[in-house]
Amino acid sequence: MTAVPEDLEPAPTSLAERAYAAIRDRLVMLDIAPMAAIDEAALAEAIGVGRTPVREALKRLETERLVVSYPRRGTFATSVDLTELAYVSEIRVRLEPWAARRAAEHAGEAARAQIGELADALATTEAHRLSRHELMRWDLRVHRALYRAAGNPHLEDTLVRYHNLATRIFCLFVDRLAHFDRHVGEHVHLLRAVADRDPSGAEQAARDHVTHFEKAIRAVI
Structure with missing residues (x-):
């Protein structure tokens, strides 16, 4: 069976880009389940970046409807809305x-x-x-x-x-x-x-x- 080739997207140019690409694909593949709370510290450790790049990435992902933030509650993966x-x-x-x-x-x-x-x-x-x-x-x-x-x-x-x-x-x-x-x-x-x-x-x-x-x-x- 042929292995899935690596994506040839340009390499991230910043830690925020690196965090964005990694978190985006976790959300898209449902490795982060819909409506799950986003653990910034755990993501930062898994990706190998600090908390600031993760927060920057999450702000960008919110504009793409992949996460949603609530005051005093935190950030969550969006639900999968079939409509x-x-x-x-x-x-x-x-x-x-x-x-x-x-x-x-x-x-x-x-x-x-x-x-x-x-x-x-x-x-x-x-x-x-x-x-x-x-x-x-x-x-x-x-x-x-x-x-x-x-x-x-x-x-x-x-x-x-x-x-x-x-x-x-x-x-x-x-x-x-x-x-x-x-x-x-x-x-x-x-x-x-x-x-x-x-x-x-x-x-x-x-x-x-x-x-x-x-x-x-x-x-x-």
């Missing part, structure tokens, strides 16, 4: 096809080579053998690589934010979902369309992928 699925999907189904088209049109040779390698690695992965955590890491890896390849940092930031919210819903129901092979196959098709400079194919593949995701979640709610 947001339609709103999140409405945004993603419009922006993700555009990002995929941009990636196919504008990604440089190095970026397209990395995306092609990612497609090849994923194509050899047996989806039914993936653990919940491995499947979710693959999903994050694929989408973040595509958003970055689109070459628009504002579009990337927006899509990462909404994909994070969708991923929390995905994590909540992943053990009840079937057709992992199709989900992975859609990723491979999308990645290859970008690597092959096929803007129309990439755009359609991204649109289909978001639509199929929402339908799959609704089928098990």
Whole structure:
């Protein structure tokens, strides 16, 4: 079974960025459970930073609807609100096809080579053998690589934010979902369309992928 490759996001440039990335992924993957209290001291120790970078990261994560702070009570992971699925999907189904088209049109040779390698690695992965955590890491890896390849940092930031919210819903129901092979196959098709400079194919593949995701979640709610 092919291991999940490391994310190729740029290395954090500050302790606050390092804390942000680490806490964000814990929240997105539900390693910090919805509505759980945030233990700043424990997070600082686990990440290897001080309390100040953790607090700065939490302020940023609050604007992304991943944590919420209450006076005199503390900071908590937000709940996973299923009523947001339609709103999140409405945004993603419009922006993700555009990002995929941009990636196919504008990604440089190095970026397209990395995306092609990612497609090849994923194509050899047996989806039914993936653990919940491995499947979710693959999903994050694929989408973040595509958003970055689109070459628009504002579009990337927006899509990462909404994909994070969708991923929390995905994590909540992943053990009840079937057709992992199709989900992975859609990723491979999308990645290859970008690597092959096929803007129309990439755009359609991204649109289909978001639509199929929402339908799959609704089928098990």
